[in-house]
Amino acid sequence: MLYLERVCDKGYARSESSSYHTTITQLDRTPLVSIIVPVYNVEEYLPRCLDSLVNQTLKDIEIIIVNDGSTDNSQAVIDRYDRVYPHLIKPFLKENSGAADTRNFGISRATGDYIGFVDSDDYVAPDMFQKLYEKAVETDSDAVVCRYYRISERLGSRIPNIIDKSAFGCSVVEKPVIILDSRPYLCNKIFKRSLIIDNGFHIPSLRLCEDAAVVYPLLLAANKVEFVDQPLYYYQVDRAESSVNTYDNRFFDIFKAFDIIRDFYQKHGGLQVCFDALAEQCRIIIFIRLRALRYFKDRKFVNLFIRTAYKYLNTRFKGWRSNPYYKNKPEYKKYHGMMRLFFSNRLFLKFYLFILSAIKGGSKDGGMKQGLIPCIKNTRIGGLLFWLLGRSNRQARKFAKFYENKELLENHIFYASFRGEEFSGNPYAIFRYLYNHPDMRDFRHVILTDNKQNPRVIPYLNDKRVIIVSPSDDNNYAKYSETSRYLVVDSSLSPYYIKKKEQVYIHTWHSTLLKTLGSDTDYIWETHNLGKSLLDSDYFVSPNRFTSERLFKAYYCDALYKGKILELGYPRNDLLIHANKEDVRKLLNIPDGKKLVLYAPTWRGTVTKPVKNSDILIKHYESIKSGLGDEYAVLIKLHHMSEKYLMRNQKEYVAPLDIETNVLLAAVDILITDYSGILFDYLITRNPLILFPFDKDEYLLHRGGNKDFYLDLNDIPAVICHTSDEIVDTIRNIDKIAGKKQAYYEEFAKRFVGNDDGRASERVCDIVFRGKDAISACDFSDKQKQDLLIIVDDLDDLRITSRLLSFLDNVDYDKFNVSVWLNSIHSNRTVQRKFNRNVKMFYKSMRFMCLNFREFKSVRRLLKNGLTTDAEKLGGFFRRNMNRNFAGISFDISVYYTGKSELYSMLCLQGIDADKKVAYWHGEKPLSTFKFYDEIVSTNNKELPLDGIAGKTVSRDAFESNFARKP
Structure with a gap:
């Protein structure tokens, strides 16, 4: 018997408050899946959980709800669902x-072929159990993840x-990495009931890691473990009562759990082959708890757990530090940077925790760096050292x-493609035109690139007309971006770049829009620098009106x-x-007579969390290639955000980097893509197009936001396939299938690439460099509206933010454009998400920019002493730091809403060009700078104790009524 721990007889009974339904239908029906839901004091979350279960697309299920003696109203919730869904729910108390x-x-009460588990504070996708069950039956697997x-x-x-999706479909002994990729939870899996019952598996009565103690033995006992590559379970991690957020002596149950696991694997012949994977999983769980020790005040407990944890790893999993999963895997090499050093030795770890415990007011989420750095910076010498030595x-x-300080270099043009990660696309095309044109030979070309071996850079390495600058070369990057007369950019520049009035900034972007961006996703703060880059531009080169309208709106611009939009096609x-x-x-060595198929998927994830694997x-590329055989040549072209993470052995599959993407498209007979803007460029060829959105739901979830795509995929003149086999069948019949969309293809191409005729570079250069007149293709500004800028540097004071949210919800947006400038992208994001959708959000770009030490000292004095003669000399500092966001932009009214900081008050007064300056006073000690404002808005009934402001004070209601919607 595979014995872990027996269930003791507790005298269980079906809930007496629930009617016991025993219809003939129920008695005859054998459920396909039994879903077990343990319940204890979760009345707040339980309805969401049960809603997701009773609406499963797999109908032959039973939902076994076991109330573990809840003292709240959980039982009332269970009874309500039992009355409505008696054919699904089996309640017990x-x-x-x-x-x-x-x-x-x-x-013990389950009767289904398979068993799944759902925690009552979590919930699941509507098709979770259908997909898991179908995969289990299709592959005859004992376990599906x-x-x-x-x-x-x-x-x-x-x-x-x-780590390795391809490992699934095998047994754990064949592919031990399954141990790591399955995760130590019951909730994202189903197991064949006979596997559990026939082998006597029970969950041990531990207070922590009880899931892991049965999951890993079950995985070993399974004939094989299959995988559904979709996120179907919603795991709530930050409920206060969750074991994930529990910090007490139950930590020691980790060692009991892994004793059970290790002994089971040793008994059944799996320990030797699975040792590294088990050791790594044990290390991961232990390290999570070691990090949590910073929240403990009991130093005796902390030291005991540290000593026990390292002794356990050193004895039960010897050699864990040199474990290949920990040491060599790319996913783990990056493990928390310096944290890996601290956690490799218990003495280092004790030092780390001692430092953290000594830091007052450190962030609970932060760790040593986030807690320690502010303490040092707030000292006089520490602040100076950080200012002198910190790279930022x-x-x-x-x-x-x-x-x-520097004059412009009149004949210099600065090019930046994807922030210097590439040299391709529109900047490269404009460079090619200017470099090769006889009347442009006096220009010097400055190329920002982190790769001098880029095939499009190599020919110019020793060219006197070309200067190559690395993004990591701070001095030359700053010098040439700030002093070149012209800039050609397709994304953004350093957040420290400030546009000079005399510079000519050409923004070309890099795609017609299909996937959502900026404010249309959940991650505007990841790419906010793009909004700054758009506002900096004097000319925006656009392929079509569709892109112009959506891009500027997505980034609140x-x-x-104030610039001109040139809808001239893409260079x-x-x-x-x-x-x-x-x-x-x-160049590609494609034999005559073979058709060339290109698979060009876009990247996955977000800017700060890209999917690197x-x-x-x-795998899809290989499947398509093998399915088509020798009749076709098949290449794959990845987005540069994916290419940079390729393993060395994967690079052999990718189309040669020395051929520019748009040049490559000229040779392609059939394009396969997903959500990439490359499909719009390809329309120029009029060749067949296939869309392959195999992971659409997962892709959209990563990006979030209020819409899926800017275009419905069904409106694109392409065949949509969902498997590689479908693609192969489609290509074999492409003429017949694609022909049905040909009439619409022409109309669609005219809409999106109708401006492309091979002369876009010439038209752009005629306007920018030859002085030809240009009229903006569209003007988004509404001259009838007033522009209001609100500066906020504290979103954590709920008293103030609640007033701000109310104000923003009552503004008449038909009469006012409202922009909010926040001091950080990290400012309370819960509050940010509550801002009215009409508000345009901008952020301070990184840290403040001081010109020299004298200026640095003056800023610190302002923060400490308020307005002094010394502080009044900081006009250049204030204008410089606000020009980073709003160079050349003026407002009708600027408002310093927080009203707490002399520094931010001066940014509003001297850094912003506005006809009227207003500050809010919320009752704290008034700022010395208040006397320079046109109005002070009082949110309380106190009298403002400050000379020189007589007649300037207005009530909050009186001021905000000027902006409110009329009844």
Whole structure:
């Protein structure tokens, strides 16, 4: 018998308050899946959980709800659902005995072919159990695993990475990495009931890691473990009562759990082959708890757990520090940076925890760096050292220096493609045109690139007309970006870049929009620097009206933009139109008579959390290639955000980097893509197009937001396929299938690439460099509206933010454009998400930019002493730091809403060009700068104790009524 722990007889009974339904239908029906839901004091979350279960697309299920003696109203919730769904729900009430015992009770009452578990504070996708069950039956697997979302009210949702998806479909002994990729939870899995019952598996009565203690033995006992590559379970991680957030002596149950696991694997012959994977999983769980020790005040307990943890790892999993999963895997190499050093030795760890405990007011989420750095910076010498030695401060000084002190280099053009990560697309096409044109030979070209071996850079390395600058070369990056007369950018520049009035900034962007961006996702703060780049531009080169309208709105720039929009087509498409197809085929070694198929998927994830593993994309490519056989040549072209994370052995699959993407498209007979803007450029060829949105739901969840795509995928003149086999069948019949969409194809192409005729570069250069007149293709600004800027530097004071939210909800947005400037992208994001959707949000870009030490000292004195003669000399500092966001932009009214900081007050007074300046006073000690405002808005009934402001004070209601919607 595979014995872990027996369930004791507790005298369980079906809930007496529930009617016992025993219809003939129920008695005859054998459920396909039994879903066990243990319940204890979760009345707030339980309805959401049960709603997700009673609405499952798999109908032949039973939902076994076991109330473990809840003292709240959970039983009333269970009774309500039992009355409505008696054919699905089997409710039970028992005395409290803990989660493990409750689940064991549920197992003993289960009758389904498979068993799944759902925690009552979590919820599941509508098709979770259908997909898991179908995968189990299709593959005859004892266990099936799916991906899941970690849901946090503070941090949002994320999907944990998988190391090796291809390992699934095997047994754990064949592929031990399954241990790591399955995760130590019951809730994202189903198991064959016979596997559990016939082998006597029970969940041990532990207070922590009881899931892991049965999950890993079950995985070993399973004939094989299959995988559904979709996140179907929603795991709530930040409920206060959750074991994830519990910090007490139950920590020691980790060692009991892994004793059970290790002994089971040793008994059944799996320990030797699975040792590294088990050791790594044990280390992960222990390290999570070691990090949590910073919240303990009992130092005796902390030291005991540290000593026990390292002794356990050193004895039960010898050699864990050199474990290949921990040491070599790319996913783990990056493990919390310096944290890996601290956690590798218990003495280092004790030092780390001692430092943290000594820091007052440190962030609970932060760790040593977030807690320690502010303490040092707040000292006089520490602040100076950080300002002198910190790289960000060095960068800020360099850009400030060249912004303030250097004349423009009139014949220099600065190019930045994808922030210097590439040299391609529109900047490259414009460079090619200018470099090769006879009347432009006097220009010097400055290329920002982090790769001098880029095939498009190598020919110019020793060219006197070309200067190559690395993004990491702070001095030259600042020098040439701040002093070049012209800039050609397709994304953004350093957050420290400040546009000079005399500079000419050409923003070309890099795609017609399909996937949502900026404020249309949940991650505007990740890409807010793009909004700054758009506002900086004098000319925005657009392929079509569709892109112009949506891009500027997504980054809140539509109402404030003062430049000209040139809808002239894309310069990079000149490369496509003028490329010789046969020459490109020869470069690719494509034999005559073979059709070329290109698979060009976009990247996954978000800017700060990109999905680095491209295995699934490579797998689809290989499947398509093998399915088509020798009749076709098949290449894959990845987005540069994916390419940079490729393993060395994967790079052999990718189309040659020395061929620019749009040149490559000229040779392609059939394009396969998903959500990439490359499909719009490809319309120029009029060749067949296939969409392959195999992971649409997961992709959209990563991005979040209030809409899926800017276009319905069904409105694109492409065949939509969901498997690689479908793609192969479609390509074999492409002429017949694609022909049905040909009429609409022409109409669609005219709408999106109708401006592309091979002369876009020439038209842009005629306007920018030859002085040809240009009329903006569209003007987003509404001259009838007033522009209001609100500066906020504290979103954590709920007394103030509640008033702000109320104000923003009552503004008449038909009469006012409202922009809010926040002091950080990290400012209380819960409050940010509550801002009225009409509000345009901007952020302070990184740290403040001081020109020199004298200025640095003056800023610190302002913060400490208020307005002095010394502080009044900081006009350049204030204008410089606000010009980073709003260079050349003026407002009708600027408001300093927080009213607490002399520094931010002066930014409003001297850094912003506005006809009227207003500050709020919330009752604290008034700022010395208040006397310079046109009005002070009082939110209380106190009299403002400050000379020189007579007649300037107005009530909050009186001031805000000027902006409110009229009844």
